[in-house]
Amino acid sequence: xxxxxxxxxxxxxxxTQDVDRxxxxxxxxxxxxxxSSVESFGIKMVNLDVGGAPVRISNRTGVEKKxxxxxxxxxxxxxxxxxxxxxxxxxxxxxxxxxxxxxxIEVEVGQATxxxxxxxxxxxxxxxxxxxxxxx
Numbered sequence: 779x780x781x782x783x784x785x786x787x788x789x790x791x792x793x794t795q796d797v798d799r800x801x802x803x804x805x806x807x808x809x810x811x812x813x814s815s816v817e818s819f820g821i822k823m824v825n826l827d828v829g830g831a832p833v834r835i836s837n838r839t840g841v842e843k844k845x846x847x848x849x850x851x852x853x854x855x856x857x858x859x860x861x862x863x864x865x866x867x868x869x870x871x872x873x874x875x876x877x878x879x880x881x882x883i884e885v886e887v888g889q890a891t892x893x894x895x896x897x898x899x900x901x902x903x904x905x906x907x908x909x910x911x912x913x914x
Contacts, residue, residue: 783872788863788910789825789832791839793855797822800835804828834863841898841906844885861898861906869895869911876901876909 794800801824804810810828817823821843823836838855845853866872869887877883880902887897887909896910 782868783875784867785872786865787832788865789834790862791834791836791860791908792858793836793838793860794857795837795854797824797835797837801826804833804835839898840885840888840890840896840908861908863908863910866909866911869897869909872909872911873897873899 792800801810801812804826805812808828810826810833812824813827813832814825815823821836821838823834826833826835836855838853839860841860842853842855873881873883873887876899881899883897884900884906885898887895890896890910893913894910895913896908898906898908900906
């Protein structure tokens with residue numbers, strides 16, 4: 779699977795402008811538990827465990843941040859599914875491999891935190907993924 783790159787599912791990312799309401803729905807409807815929560819640069823992110831599935835809910839992502847910076851105006855995320863997140867052991871090889879197979883880079887790989895590099899790609903079928911590599 780995926781050639782020489784090892785992929786590990788990390789999260790399903792949902793976006794909404796009412797993060798607290800959406801989190802309440804998942805905790806009430808599915809018994810989800812909040813595993814962590816952070817707010818940075820105006821982005822509120824809540825990580826949930828939904829029956830063993832890691833789900834992240836936020837009001838925007840790096841995609842909307844990039845578009846906002848390019849356009850000089852705030853771009854909001856659409857409501858609902860945004861992307862699947864994968865951890866990889868070699869993000870540069872991952873991106874090169876996926877682009878060679880038809881993926882399109884949506885947000886170049888960049889330093890998300892001091893210990894994490896991430897980027898976004900659109901796959902055939904209009905499916906967005908985020909790939910991340912943890913740095914030692």
